[in-house]
Amino acid sequence: MKKLLTFGVMILLAATFDACKKKGTGPYAGIEGDYVSGTPLPDRIEGANFFGSNVTRGQFSPVYFAYDSSAISDSESGKIQRVASAMKSMSNTLIIAGFTDERGTEEYNRGLGEKRAQAVRDALISQGVSGGRIQTVSFGEEMPADPGGGESAWAMNRRAEFGVVK
């Protein structure tokens, strides 16, 4: 009897928990009640921009993305770990630039590129890097790594690149 009661209470608690999640309270309830936590960006670093002479590009491998996606795949997560480790032994700030391939529409691609940069930023934050050290920028479908068409070129363009501010 006791076991049944405990079980019943657990079910009840679980149901309540589930219902709470779905209700979505507070000022940040999204469309389906999902609570969304985004880490606000810090102020920009004066005089530093991704293509500036005081930013080192190419020190880390770009993170690549699947079509129409900003999810970081398992095969790419190792790159982020390496950046996180490197960040722990230096005090530099980072600018992450997000890009897309040419196939979507322009303004959506600017947003998708930004989402990719911020997904990488979020991953670095979850690995212990302070969000205050990381800026993001999106170039959308501009400046492809490979200006050709076709699947292999497009795959090279769906990326987030790292720029280390000197």
Add this chain to the structure above:
Amino acid sequence: MKRVTILLFLFASALHGQEAPTITIRKGETINVGLQTLGGSEGAASTKVLQNDLDLSGWFSISPPERASYIISGSSAGGTLQGQVTDQRGSVVLQKSYSGGPRLAAHRFADDIVETLTGHKGIASSRIAFVSTRSGRKEIYTADYDGANVRQLTHDNSISVAPALAPNGSKLAYTGYQSGYADIYLIDLGSGARSRIIKFPGTNSGAAFSPNGGQIACTLSKDGNPELYVIGAGGGGARRLTSTRGVESSPTWSPDGSQIIYSSDERGSPQLFRIGAGGGSGQLIPTGHNYCTEPSWSPDGRRVAFTARTGGFSIAVKDLQSGATNLVASGEDPVWGADSRHIIFSSGSSLVLLDVPTGRSVPIVTGLGKVTEPSWSR
């Protein structure tokens, strides 16, 4: 031989046997107007512009005077056009003077003719802004709605994109990368003065003026995710509207400024949503397409045009009252004109003026490299 004779006989009988039926050729529901060449030293130039405007408007068929319901006449000289419209009995229904030079005066007269005879707003005096790669970089250009008077507005030598004309055409906002980030700039088109008005951390893009020009809706990523915000037109007072895991982009305002339609990939692929301009939760707008971006709300509030991915890209129009969605052209990034009848969109190498009811499409800007992201004043 016999068969042919019979056929010929039957044919002849048909011709002579009955009264030939009256065939009424209807070009949509156009009004027949007669256009007399305008007098005056600038009459020829103005007439050419006027005729093109009347033709493109879609409301009229230019007819011989005996079949015309209205006669248009006037004269154009010294930058001023005197215009007149009379009905079949010779009564004057419109008589006015227009300034601005032979072109602009003719455009203004054309718009007055449209409004007087149809009750609808005209598009002939409107201006467009767009992105062109002509110079080797993406820069903002402006032009008249018919493609005349193309002018390069920015010389940033960077990436200048996402132009947005205020509805009254007095100012333009755009996304510029001169700082190394995507920021929103505002240009006063009268004085030419430019300022960077929205420069939060991260990416600032997709400016859209509210109907009275007092506010700008846009996408900002400053809080850690690209979301929809409303900001005062001078750049102050940013207020967040959405909080989702997805990318919100391309807001477009309802005619009374109370609602915004935008694209969000909150559910996976980008779809259209509607939200109150004061905040609330976004409501999905079903369209039957699984990739919908770049919405434009018609000035009469009845329809939203958008880009749908259909293999390539198509211009789609959803009737917000009936719920029906139709594909109207191949291309991207539609924007409605003041008459809620025409759309301008990009086909890549040209901007196209589309008359939605008839499907007639006319390229208006070509030969400027890749031309994209049109904006249209009202």
